[in-house]
Amino acid sequence: MSAFLTYLLNGLAVGCAIALVSGGLVVIHRVTGVVNFAQGTFAVVAGLCTSSLLGLGLPHGLSEVAAALVAALAGLLTGLAAIGRRGTTPLSSLIVTLGVGVLAYAVEIVLWGDQPRSAPGLAGSVTVAGARIQTQYLLVIGVTAATFALLALFFGRTYLGKALTACASNPYAARVVGIDTRLMGLMAFALGGLLGGVAGVLVTPLRPISFDTDVTLIVNAFAAAVFGALTRPVITLAGALLLGVAETMAAGYGYGSHQLEVALGLMIVVMIVQVSRRPAVSQEPT
Amino acid sequence: MIRAAAGLLVAAVTLALPAVLDDSALAVYILLGLAAMVTVGVSLLMGYAGQVSLGQGAFYAIGAYTAALLSLHGVPPLAGLVAAPVAAAGSALVIGVPLLRLRGHHLAFATLAVQLILLSLAGQLEITGGDIGLQAIPQFAIGSFEAGSAAAYAYMTWAGLALVMLVTRNVIDSRPGRALRALATSETAAASSGIPVGRYKLVVFALSAAFAGLAGGIYCFYTGYVAPGSFPVLISIQYIVMAVVGGLGTIWGAVVGAAAITLLVQGLNSLAAVPGMPSSAPSVLSYAVYALVLILVVLFLPHGLLPALSGRLSRKRDASPVETR
DSSP: OHHHHHHHHHHHHHHHHHHHHHHHHHHHHHHHSOOOTTHHHHHHHHHHHHHHHHHTTOOTTHHHHHHHHHHHHHHHHHHHHHHSSTTOOHHHHHHHHHHHHHHHHHHHHHHHOSSOBOOOOOOOEEEETTEEEEHHHHHHHHHHHHHHHHHHHHHHHSHHHHHHHHHHHOHHHHHHTTOOHHHHHHHHHHHHHHHHHHHHHHHTTTSOBOGGGHHHHHHHHHHHHHHTTTTOHHHHHHHHHHHHHHHHHHIIIIIGGGHHHHHHHHHHHHHHHHHHTSOSGGGSOO | OHHHHHHHHHHHHHHHHHHHSOHHHHHHHHHHHHHHHHHHHHHHHHHHSOOOOSOHHHHHHHHHHHHHHHHHTTOOHHHHHHHHHHHHHHHHHHHHHHHTTOOHHHHHHHHHHHHHHHHHHHTTOTTTTTTTOBOOOOOOEETTEEOOSHHHHHHHHHHHHHHHHHHHHHHHHSHHHHHHHHHHHOHHHHHHTTOOHHHHHHHHHHHHHHHHHHHHHHHHHHHSOBOGGGSOHHHHHHHHHHHHHHOTTOHHHHHHHHHHHHHHHHHHHHHHTSTTSOTTHHHHHHHHHHHHHHHHHHHHOTTOHHHHHHHHHHOOOTTOOOOOO
């Protein structure tokens, strides 16, 4: 029983990290219509930055915040490349973000080398109802909950958030009332970078991160985002938690080597089911 | 007349090159031909059927593993080589039926997922040799003739490429080819004029997979071993870079794109191999080149290199390849 509870809590923490990355994916897709292939890269950049900054002797907290801000900057730069040029179609933008992700490999290897890096997180563990759980896992769950709450407030209560939502629901109408949709798109990319960065900062103490970790991250995040059809944050969060728990359970009960296949297979099935429930005519790309 | 002369010249140069190149240059020549073979398929798939496949490397791997497994178990290499594209096309048909209902970024991620799943399986299964892969694959041979030299593999590769280009040209010029062009513009319009959209997309998907499978088959005989590490995700991205750079939906564009990128990366690699450079320099440079070329071409030359050049020369704007949507 306590093993089950341990797996559950660990799985929730893993799911939270996925949720942060896929939250960024959803924010960017909602505002710009672009699926950002470089989303996993933001987490990698932030994770590697944290390890370097802590290595330089900067205190905890400061290092983590700075690393997340670097990721936000990376998001902004990705956005400039992907949607900065007028008339770039969403599919061209997708290929550009793919290119940005590969370009990041080159930068990361030059700056940090190609070996995995880790960073110290919160030490110690607590016992919850007979299950031992590392404090860092609890931190991940807490920060993610706070982040999603802040996001909900931002989108629901602030003018900026509402402007972003307006771009998402009807770009033309948003332009008509004077909202700069391109600027909003760039903000969405920066926000996506920040969310990916927070995920990277939180995850690096749990599992070492290297330049090519982004493939696993982006694939898991996309799988979770697919649950919410890339537009609905709450369902995405639920999907991410489900995915995290399912993968951790699979690993815990001895199917460890197949967790990636499970996640990917699930993603494909969900996508196919979603498509088959939509009428054919509405599928024409715009 | 000029076209025919140019064609003869290209053929003559292609045939003469293996005789004069040394072994390291021949290796580049062979890899270039193999990449071009896959890229023609990608160009057809993206340019005509409008589908982005990030899993083309998976079909390359399926071809390579099929040919390797068969010839390791005593099947004549020629039969193994024929089986490679067949197996790739067959798997494409099986995966394609559910997958091709997806479009745009969904399809891109799904094909990426398929490649990750396949390679992860190849790294775990006993029959594929796990992470070590398959080694000591016999030389390619037909009867008593054995392809022992690199030059023989070069001729094999370029014969394969010629076959692939011929098939593609016939497909494009045929009635189904015109249907594909219609399909690439608007699926709804194509469907309403009676084109079986789903079936055509599936056939193009299988065809492009067969090209990749054939290239994979030749690759495994040439190198003598296959392992999951030979088919990273980057290899699939590399084919997209080549197809986009050359110009989507053009046969020669695919070849030019593959040649340009392969030679550029090779040139930079030999630059990076100069003493004093860090050991990671070659991979850093190739990542940077693939990425920058892809970004710049998509943003500034959406029709690709070859159409841009020929358009500049002749001011001809007809038969324009399909927009990268």
